Amino acid sequence: MRKPVRIFEVAKEAGVSPGTVSKVLNGTQRMAAATEARVWKAVSKLGYQANLHAQILSTGRSRALGIVILDILNPHFTALVKGSGQVATERGYTVLLADAEENPKREQELIQSLRARTDGLILAGSRLTDQEIACLHSPEQPIVTVGRRIAGVPSVTVDEYTASLQLASYLVGLGCQRILYLAGPPFWVNQERERGYRNALEQAGLTPQVLSLTSPDLLGGEQASALLWTMQPFPDAVICYNDLAAIGLMASLKTLGVRVPQEVAVVAFGNHPLAAHLSPSLTHMEIPSRRLGELAVGLLVGLLEQPQEEPQPVIQYAVLRPRESSRIG
Amino acid sequence: MRKPVRIFEVAKEAGVSPGTVSKVLNGTQRMAAATEARVWKAVSKLGYQANLHAQILSTGRSRALGIVILDILNPHFTALVKGSGQVATERGYTVLLADAEENPKREQELIQSLRARTDGLILAGSRLTDQEIACLHSPEQPIVTVGRRIAGVPSVTVDEYTASLQLASYLVGLGCQRILYLAGPPFWVNQERERGYRNALEQAGLTPQVLSLTSPDLLGGEQASALLWTMQPFPDAVICYNDLAAIGLMASLKTLGVRVPQEVAVVAFGNHPLAAHLSPSLTHMEIPSRRLGELAVGLLVGLLEQPQEEPQPVIQYAVLRPRESSRIG
DNA sequence: AACTATTTGGAAAGCGCTTTCTAAATCGCT
């Protein structure tokens, strides 16, 4: 059991004071070249590694960022994490990740825990109230939300309204008459998507029809098929809140003997890596999840390093990827 | 900008010393009921939250666990994380997650970073050498590996050899004659799977044939189809290192006009959530990823709390899930 | 009532690093 080396021992080895070692290591103050050399030599000889917590306690900064995601099984969030990691590394930060498991109580705990360990937090897919999130944000411990717009809180979002308008219009263009929207949880993203959907349908003179998913995942999609089944008349197109739900729905429809897209087209929002590999492959509005992660980190680091600047909300756009699940006529 | 409350101010408010507050909060030493009440009252009045880093610096323990996973886009690892989170919470630990992005250099950095922040680490799908990992393990900072058996390092693994033997035997039983194994990276898991595969084929009097995936993911699977294409004679079954590769392969075969399972059966190891939703649905040896995460945390916490005990390697078993991709004859 | 055992709570020494402040040493000029 070798005890970790402390700065004191390095100082001794190099024949200088601990303060000097600290300054050399952090480049805080120039020292004579000879002194610096002795310090570096001692450091590598003893294999010195500064105690992180002492450092943080002393400086008040951890050079770590926290990300709390709604559900690690959802590819949207994992792609987002992928994007965040790279940018964070470039900017000299470590990313600490936590999975809220779609549970607000757990989310609160994780936020507390990560907050104590990091300089700032990214909330992707939060289930907290706007109030709760707004309270958390402060210049010293900034919060960046992804997929949620809250007054006073910096955010990175997709223009969901336009994306949804475009997706619904696409279906209208294909000649669909009875377009159903399978809604997700009642947060910002869903509100925007629903609004875009309704507007598109009204513009086309069609009647919006909204059903709520029991959950925004495979299971929710599977369960939705039961609801669809009872609908009279049967819809000729379904827009799903996310691609997980669409995949569940399509699987379930197949067992019910309903053919996609011949009897009903199925489209969704998302960027599931298998969307193109399914049969039928899935038409979706591609959400740039990875890019959202990159931008969120960029924004957060900006807030940490230029605290004075008022950040503008960052907005990205989704791209329509037509595939077989909407290949009609 | 409200400065966080310090223990000193709580002490003042309650009319006691900081040491007393600490003891009450941590239940380290019994105090008179009246005193405890005053302390609790002061704490909630001021909204006191102990500074984590001061605490860690002082006690030397962080009550956090680190998990480094190979690739957050791979469902095997995300399921594993899901399992770990719950158990960790039960045992009073926070999980800090990091994604190595299949990059050994990055993995090393993340390990260093997490090591400094946690009491112990779980390495799931490491790309480091046995040497490197063995060096990291110590009673004070234990390491638990998942999917890797290294002398002296506690581990949680699946009996991959038996799983592979069983999977290959299943194909033999179906009458397959030319069974190809698409190998993953040359680490423990793949070695065991390849060994099981070879043994099963030799027992059946068949000739093993192994090709290596360029990467153990969708892309690797897609690229493998090109290799298959040139094979003479064409295999009648392919065992893929993981289900991601199988999915990529099947998609690619479809575009080449090769029918699965009629012309070639495709099976894999894994527990991809969509395995049953694809068409054809994918036969695999189901790896209990989530359970591995639960067990790894259990093992690690055990090591932290009963340092004297010598841990036994934990072994789990895979389950065969026959589906359409091997529905022959 | 006297004396020992037990509670109760404070003082203070860390934990390991950073950073300010200052003194000593060196340098550049005239």
Added chain:
DNA sequence: AGCGATTTAGAAAGCGCTTTCCAAATAGTT
């Protein structure tokens, strides 16, 4: 050679909490 300007490096005061040790107060016992 002498003086101010600049380097160079150490001393020491934190950062905020825990924990050991010890004294005072209280309870228990004969």
